[in-house]
Amino acid sequence: MLRSGRGLLSKTIANAPYLFLTPSLLLLIIFFVIPVLAAFFMSFTDFDIYSIANLKYARFVGLKNYLNLFSDPLFWKSLLNTLYFLVVAGPLTIFVALISAIFLNSKLVRFKSLLRLSYFAPVVATLVAVSVVWRYIYDPRFGLLNYALSFVGVHARDWLSDPVWAMPAIILFAVWKNFGYTMMIFLAGLQTIPNTLYEAAEVDGAGTLQKFWKITVPMLAPTTLFVTVVTLIGYLQLFAEPFIMTGGGPMNSTLSIVLLMYREGFRYWKMGYATAIAFVLAGIILILTLIEMRIQSQGKQT
Amino acid sequence: MSIRKYKVLLFTFALIVSAIVILIPFIWMITTSFMRSGESFSYPPRFMPRHFTLEQYEILFQRLHFTRNFLNSLAVASLLTLSSLTVNSLAGFAFAKYVFKGKRTLFSTFLATMAVPGQVGMLPVFLILRNLGLLNTYWALILPGTFSAFSIFFFRQYMITIPNDLIDSARIDGCSDFRIYWQIILPLTRPALVTLGLFTFLGTWNDFMWPLIVMNKDSMYTLPVALANLMGEHAPDTELMMAGSVVTTLPIMILFLLLQKSYITGLIAGSLKE
Numbered sequence: 001m002l003r004s005g006r007g008l009l010s011k012t013i014a015n016a017p018y019l020f021l022t023p024s025l026l027l028l029i030i031f032f033v034i035p036v037l038a039a040f041f042m043s044f045t046d047f048d049i050y051s052i053a054n055l056k057y058a059r060f061v062g063l064k065n066y067l068n069l070f071s072d073p074l075f076w077k078s079l080l081n082t083l084y085f086l087v088v089a090g091p092l093t094i095f096v097a098l099i100s101a102i103f104l105n106s107k108l109v110r111f112k113s114l115l116r117l118s119y120f121a122p123v124v125a126t127l128v129a130v131s132v133v134w135r136y137i138y139d140p141r142f143g144l145l146n147y148a149l150s151f152v153g154v155h156a157r158d159w160l161s162d163p164v165w166a167m168p169a170i171i172l173f174a175v176w177k178n179f180g181y182t183m184m185i186f187l188a189g190l191q192t193i194p195n196t197l198y199e200a201a202e203v204d205g206a207g208t209l210q211k212f213w214k215i216t217v218p219m220l221a222p223t224t225l226f227v228t229v230v231t232l233i234g235y236l237q238l239f240a241e242p243f244i245m246t247g248g249g250p251m252n253s254t255l256s257i258v259l260l261m262y263r264e265g266f267r268y269w270k271m272g273y274a275t276a277i278a279f280v281l282a283g284i285i286l287i288l289t290l291i292e293m294r295i296q297s298q299g300k301q302t
Numbered sequence: 303m304s305i306r307k308y309k310v311l312l313f314t315f316a317l318i319v320s321a322i323v324i325l326i327p328f329i330w331m332i333t334t335s336f337m338r339s340g341e342s343f344s345y346p347p348r349f350m351p352r353h354f355t356l357e358q359y360e361i362l363f364q365r366l367h368f369t370r371n372f373l374n375s376l377a378v379a380s381l382l383t384l385s386s387l388t389v390n391s392l393a394g395f396a397f398a399k400y401v402f403k404g405k406r407t408l409f410s411t412f413l414a415t416m417a418v419p420g421q422v423g424m425l426p427v428f429l430i431l432r433n434l435g436l437l438n439t440y441w442a443l444i445l446p447g448t449f450s451a452f453s454i455f456f457f458r459q460y461m462i463t464i465p466n467d468l469i470d471s472a473r474i475d476g477c478s479d480f481r482i483y484w485q486i487i488l489p490l491t492r493p494a495l496v497t498l499g500l501f502t503f504l505g506t507w508n509d510f511m512w513p514l515i516v517m518n519k520d521s522m523y524t525l526p527v528a529l530a531n532l533m534g535e536h537a538p539d540t541e542l543m544m545a546g547s548v549v550t551t552l553p554i555m556i557l558f559l560l561l562q563k564s565y566i567t568g569l570i571a572g573s574l575k576e
Contacts, residue, residue: 016479017400021408024393027449032415035423035430042425052429100320108306108313117562118321121328124558124565126508128526129551132533133331136342136540144330147347176324181569188570226573237419240510244530258421258511266515271425278422289417 043276049269058272065276075277077252078260081167085256086235089171093231094224096175097182102216104183105190116187120180127177131244134173135160138245160246163253170241170254178234182227189223190216222299229292233285257281332552335359335545342540358545367520368549371528378443378513378524379506385448386502387495394457395483399469412451420512428515442516443524447506453498456572460494461487497568500561507554525550 042058043065045051051058069075103109104116122130137144140158150156159169193215201211238256242248248255248263257277265274330349334342335358337351362368396402397409431442464487472482488495510526517523523531529546536542558565 017396017402017405020392020396020400020479020483023389024412024449024454025408027389027445028412028415030430031427031446031449032418032423035426036418038426038429039422052432103313103317106313108310109317110310110314111318115317115321117559118325120566121325121555124504124555125328126526126547126551126554128508128510128529129331129547130327132529132543132547133327135533136543137327137330139540142343142345142347142540144326144347147345176327184566184569185573188573223573230573233419237421240526243510244533261421262511262515265425266428271429275422275425278419278424282419282422285419286417 039275039278042272043279045272047272047275051271052269061272065273066280068273069276069280074252074255074260078255078257079280081253081255082236082238082257084167085171085174085238086232088168089174090228090232090235092171093175093179094182094227097179097227098186098220098224100179101183101186101190102212105187116184119183122177123180125177127240128244130177131173131241134176135245138169161250163251166246166250166254170238170245173241173245174235174238178231182231185223185227186220189220193219222296225292225295225299229288232288236281236285236288331544331547334541335548337541339539339541342544358542359549361542362545362549366528366532367523368525368528368546370521371523371525372549374440374522375507375524375526378440379503381440382444382447382506383499383502385444386450386453387499389448390450390453390498391457391488391491391495392483393454395461395487397454397458398461398464399466399487412454416451424512424515431516437516438519438522443506443509443513446512447509450502452572453502456498456568457491457494459571460491464490493564493567496561496564497571500558500565501568504554504558504565 044060044062045058046061046064047058100119104112104119109115136142138159140146140156140161143159145159146156157165159165197215197219198211201215206214237258239258239262242254242256242259243262246254248259258281261274261277261281264270264277330347333349333351336354336356337348338353338355338357341352342348393412397405427446428437431437431446436442436445468486468490469482472486477485507524508526509524510530513524513527514530517527520528520531529543529550532546533543
């Protein structure tokens with residue numbers, strides 16, 4: 001019934017919300033609930049290419065997939081690579097976003113909307129397309145990066161074929177691609193800080209840095225928490241960048257968890273194994289989300 | 303000039319320089335796509351084509367499948383946007399304006415789906431679509447992509463602000479529930495429809511992993527998959543690859559430019575949901 005439908009009840013009214021929810025509920029069940037449950041069971045079976053043809057070939061193997069996973073050097077490699085990416089690219093993205101937001105919010109800057117748009121452009125660009133472009137930017141002989149670095153005396157390098165430099169190259173690309181999103185959210189956060197706070201601090205003789213640490217940083221704390229979690233969850237799912245730029249190499253130095261899952265599941269059709277990888281990923285994301293909720297509720301109590 | 307004016311100049315100049323640096327990959331992508339094959343193999347790198355040519359685009363659209371791939375992307379993004387807006391706005395309306403049994407449980411279940419990464423269900427969804435014979439069809443992208451807890455939440459938040467009086471008087475006039483949704487709620491929800499429509503369209507257009515999994519015929523690839531595939535065969539053809547990148551990303555960036563206001567408003571509203 002309608003919340004405000006005082007005394008206008010009828011059968012059709014009472015059914016209406018259920019009817020309106022039917023399409024989304026059906027899609028949710030068929031393409032989310034059932035698959036997630038199925039994936040959970042699959043992760044305890046040796047589901048492979050033969051089982052696709054006939055389910056009978058899938059056998060229950062208990063925790064074997066998970067045990068194999070934890071003794072698979074490739075899995076640990078991909079986990080460490082992903083964490084490396086996360087720990088460096090995450091803070092870097094947020095830092096660059098915060099700095100750009102503060103500058104763009106400054107009264108001393110002109111052409112603000114045009115600048116904002118330029119910084120945001122990589123966010124809306126197609127990931128695969130710009131990954132392709134950056135692959136050529138990193139080209140050892142004709143790439144723009146080596147050319148630019150030659151002016152500051154850095155020698156040419158084959159960035160994406162070097163096990164040490166391939167991941168930093170992908171990190172630089174990811175920061176370029178994503179900081180604009182975080183910047184927009186910081187800009188919105190900055191605009192909610194009342195100017196009177198800064199004015200009062202100025203009266204008390206606070207300098208620029210002091211105002212930044214004592215007003216801007218604490219006032220932006222909830223925004224920072226939100227963008228941190230969103231960025232980290234997004235970065236945990238690193239896939240297209242190494243797929244396009246390095247194929248996971250060289251020497252698996254850019255192999256990410258999702259890329260490993262894709263290979264095991266959709267290239268080698270080891271689907272039981274691949275779903276186990278997906279659940280490890282989901283577990284990490286769940287922990288991150290719980291930490292966020294915990295910090296948030298603490299923030300509200302104080 | 304006052305010190306303040308110097309500061310304005312300095313700050314603005316520094317930010318313009320950074321903006322140019324950020325845009326260089328796009329500029330280089332576009333100019334290189336108009337070069338003849340092999341012209342970009344030069345040091346120092348060239349920024350302007352010596353002879354402006356469309357030959358790379360001719361290869362893409364005439365010799366390769368890019369016309370078809372472009373139409374696939376356009377069709378899938380449009381259809382998915384349409385289905386997503388319909389299904390999720392209906393659900394949002396139910397949650398915003400009705401009291402019913404199981405509402406709270408259902409709503410929190412919907413929201414909880416956001417915490418589960420998409421990769422978890424991918425293998426079973428692939429098998430379901432395979433068994434239904436829907437691989438290599440638009441359905442493989444549209445059906446699993448339509449439900450969006452985020453969209454439902456966004457619609458609900460927006461529709462809650464619509465005054466109940468409007469609905470009450472319509473009901474007294476004998477309006478059915480569906481007509482209330484269609485003729486009163488939806489027109490008032492236009493800004494949310496535009497924002498979410500844009501989000502869905504962009505997200506679908508740019509998506510890579512799922513189309514890579516369910517489409518494995520040249521003629522069914524969306525642009526990002528076609529481009530990744532082109533990379534496998536034509537990696538040394540820099541100019542061709544740049545033209546492919548332009549075709550893939552430029553349309554969506556132009557669409558964003560036209561509707562940027564509602565996109566950014568929605569982005570910020572989405573971040574303030576908690």
